[in-house]
């Protein structure tokens with residue numbers, strides 16, 4: 001379970017998330033949607049404990065080693081010299097430990113994951129030489145190997161063609177049926193309606209959170225758009241925000 005309590009996260013004292021509350025129930029499948037700049041990536045980073053809240057907190061009852069996070073492709077350093085196989089194998093870290101060897105069983109898991117995302121033959125290619133869609137498939141293979149209970153995906157299908165997207169959506173459904181909690185930032189309303197039963201609609205503040213058919217309504221989407229149009233990223237800093245004091249993320 002991930003519980004978000006009155007969460008405010010600011011960059012240089014401009015709130016990117018403002019007083020967000022709600023929870024991701026264990027085993028739920030949730031899409032996070034909203035206009036550009038509405039705080040979706042900021043929410044995922046806050047759940048991962050990568051950002052310090054200016055107010056409120058995020059409580060995560062999943063051990064850190066059982067959480068998987070796929071950042072947006074633009075945030076990944078592709079110049080790092082690493083082969084596809086090594087990159088996927090990083091997903092074994094929780095099972096093998098930092099200095100532990102990769103067992104034949106783990107090596108087989110890596111090979112199976114590379115096959116499942118259609119990258120057989122690419123094992124020794126450097127990740128820097130891959131297309132964006134191929135790299136995204138490598139990241140999915142790494143998630144498969146990681147075997148996490150909580151999976152956070154930031155725009156996971158952005159660089160994918162429709163056939164690959166369908167195959168990876170099937171993988172997301174499999175994770176869901178296996179009881180894992182999946183949270184995915186998405187931009188395609190139709191994809192959300194078709195594949196995600198829970199939706200969180202953000203516009204820096206919470207517009208709606210619950211069953212997808214009750215969240216993705218005309219009035220809610222209109223409200224999100226109206227809020228986005230009112231943002232002024234050059235406004236004076238918000239002096240009313242609390243400054244960070246105590247660590248606010250708790251992992252059990």
Ligand SMILES: Nc1ncnc2c1ncn2[C@@H]1O[C@H](COP(=O)(O)OP(=O)(O)OP(=O)(O)O)[C@@H](O)[C@H]1O
Pocket residue numbers: 011012016034035036037038039040041042043233
């Ligand atoms: N490192 C940062 N420093 C300053 N401002 C930031 C930083 N990261 C994000 N922001 C700002 O915070 C706001 C929310 O950004 P965020 O990336 O969370 O939105 P998003 O909903 O994921 O957007 P998109 O759909 O465009 O990916 C934006 O106004 C953005 O410019």
